Amino acid sequence: MLIDQISVFVENKAGRLASLMEVLHNNGIDIRAMTIADTADFGILRLIVDDTQKAIDALKSDGCTAAVTKVIAFTVSDMPGSLYSVMKIINDNAINVEYLYSVMGRNEGRADIVIRVDDTDKAIKALTDGGVNLICKSDLCK
Amino acid sequence: MNYWNKEIECAPRSEIEALQSYRLSLTVRRVYENVAPYRQKMDEARVRPEDIKSIADLNKLPFTTKQDLRNNYPYGMFAVPSSEVVRIHASSGTTGKQTVVGYTAHDIDVWAECAARALVDVGGTKDDYVQVAYGYGLFTGGLGMHYGAEKLGATAIPASAGNSMRQLEMFRDFGTTIICMTPSYAISLIELMHENGFKKEDFRLKAGLFGAEPWTEEMRKQIEEGLGLKAYDIYGLSEIMGPSVSTECQCQCGMHICEDHFIAEVIDPDTLEPLPPGKQGELVFTCITKEALPLIRYRTRDIATLVYDKCECGRTLVRMLKPQGRTDDMLIIRGVNVFPSQIESALLSVDEKATNYLLVVDRVNNLDTLEVQLEMRPDMMQMGDDVKNLERYTRRVKNAIDSAIGVGVSVKLLEPKTLARSMGKAVRVQDNRAIKNKFEKK
Known part of the structure; x- marks a missing residue:
């Protein structure tokens, strides 16, 4: 149920993101989901890719600081209120969300969401019990 | 406990002072006769050579500064004709235009004696392999320690600085037991070890003499842990001689000064008055055996404290406690005196691995900034991977430094x-204010 997400430290300077994308491109990495958390001085680029190990190796040999984090992904129907119902389960179980982002949609009528919480095991149980459709990486990377 | 020259290293204070007084009076006479700038300075201060009978008369003598050496560049302060000079070195130019220093054959021999003492201070014997990874050349570090190792009868490995992978291979293949280098170079070698699969168990290192730049207790721990040796501080400056003017013994509680060759004083840098033992101030040296360049009351700009208590190692030679920094290195940030070593110490107290850093000073809207x-x-x-964690980390570092x-x-x-790695003295400070001033003046 857990998905490997790559987090890369990115210094806030012109052209940095382009050069990272070039590294991924040169290694034939396909990005399935991504988001950037930014502060004034630096950002953290979060990526879910088809070949995590290959991407990590490529980034590290380029001198990047990168790490793998476990995240959860689920799918909801693409209509008002469906994310609310999931967040209500999370909240009712006193689980804290560290961050959340949506996957580039390619399935008509459904939205895939990636979520990172403080207590992953508890969240998986709560979401499963609540009938939320958790998805694994192969679903995400179709 | 081993000594290289027990007779002097463990001599009673009264004997040390008597020897210093005798040598001082001879030196002052010699510089007055042979060094025009000194004759002029002493005449201006109305001091005659015969007024200097003992070390109690020391403070009648005028000071020497780096500017005097620059004004008389290159050989104007030499006390012997060029036929007597067998070698020159030049300062590393840490603080501006380089200065030139000279040595007679006897000076080289005295230096080797002091460097041999330094090696014995840290447990060296003639069975050791001493890898000298200070730069060989105009910088005094390389040749200074090299001659000391040979004088001791140890095996000198003249690696010089740089070629870092080769340094590690020599540690392993040549069975190096003692190393001499800058502490920042030691840190970069530890990094390289980890990246290339070397382990400290691959080496037989037992001691290292690290000098030529100020470092902290936190760095000492890291070097000792990373290389599997005992790390000792060694001090010197080319104007006085080079490395081994003073060296820590195995008690690691201050550096013993070779007082039979150099008289140490600590003065208040503002009033120029000598300070009592135990007080921190600017370190001043007088050379009393040097032939080529016997500097009198040379102001080092280094901050230190002198401690005269007998050391547990048995040596009676005065100890200088680790310089907090150089007065030259001192940054004035919004009117506050800041030593880079204070910042390093605070930084490493939060994160002992944070040895790759740079202090960038700038002026934004007429306000000094330090990044x-x-x-x-x-x-x-x-x-x-949380932004919060990294922000918490930077905040902890900031708070530690702010309060320090x-x-x-x-x-x-x-x-x-992204920061440049150094093989010699690490560049830790980038002061953009100086660059800006230069442009604004134009």
Whole structure:
């Protein structure tokens, strides 16, 4: 149920993101989901890719600081209120969300969401019990 | 406990002082006769050579500064004709235009004696392999320690600085037991070890003499742990001689000064009055055996404290406690005196691995700013990929430094390997104010 997400430290300077994308491109990495958390001085680029190990190796040999984090992904129907119902389960179980982002949609009528919480095991149980459709990486990377 | 020259290293204070007094009076006579700038200075101060009978008369003598050496560049302060000079070195130019220093054959021999003492101080014997990774050349570090190792009868490995992978291979293949280098170079070698699969168990290192730049207790721990040796501080400056003017013994509680060759004083840098033992101030040296360049009351700009208690190692030679920094290195940030070593100490107290950093000083809207740039390391991402964690980390570093120096700094994280690595003295400070002033004047 857990998905490997790559987090890369990115210094806030012109052209940095382009050069990272070039590294991924040169290694034939396909990005399935991504988001950037930014502060004034630096950002953290979060990526879910088809070949995590290959991407990590490529980034590290380029001198990047990168790490793998476990995240959860689920799918909801693409209509008002469906994310609310999931967040209500999370909240009712006193689980804290560290961050959340949506996957580039390619399935008509459904939205895939990636979520990172403080207590992953508890969240998986709560979401499963609540009938939320958790998805694994192969679903995400179709 | 081994000594190289027990007779002097463990002599009673009264004997040391008597020897110093005798040698001082001879030296003063010699410089008055042979060095025009000194004759002029002494005449201006109305001091005659015969007024200097003992070390109690020391403070009648005028000071010498680096500017005097620059004014008389290159050989104007030499006390012997060029036929007597067998070697010159030049300062590393840490603080401006380089200065030239000279040595007679006897001076070289005295220097080797002091460097041999330094090696014995840290447990060296003639069975040791001493790898000298200070630069060989105009810098005094390389040749200074090299001659000391040979004088001791140890095996000198003249590696010089640089070619870092080769340094590690020599540690392993040549069975190096003692190393001499700058502490920042030692840190960069430890990094290289990890990247290339070397382990400290591959080496037989037992001691290292690290000098030519100020370092901290935190760095000492890291070097000792990383290389599997005992790390000792060694002090020297080319104007006085070079490395081994003073060296720590195995008690690691201050550096013993070779007082039979150099008289040490600590003065208040503002009033220029000598300070009593135990008080921190600017270190001043008088050379009393040097032939080529016997400097009188040379102001080092280094900050130190002198301690005269007998050391547990049995040596009676005065100890100088680790310089807090050089008065030259001191930064004035919004009117507050800040030593880079204070910042390093605070930084390493939060994160002992944070040895790759740069202090960038600037002036924005007429206000001084100090930015501490820190390189990211892979293990810092393992703290979690959360922005919060990294921000918490930078805040902890900032708070530690702010409270240590009394000035607010900003902390910026950089990507790995973005800062230049040094093989000699590390560049830790980049003061953009000086560059700006230069342009504004034009």
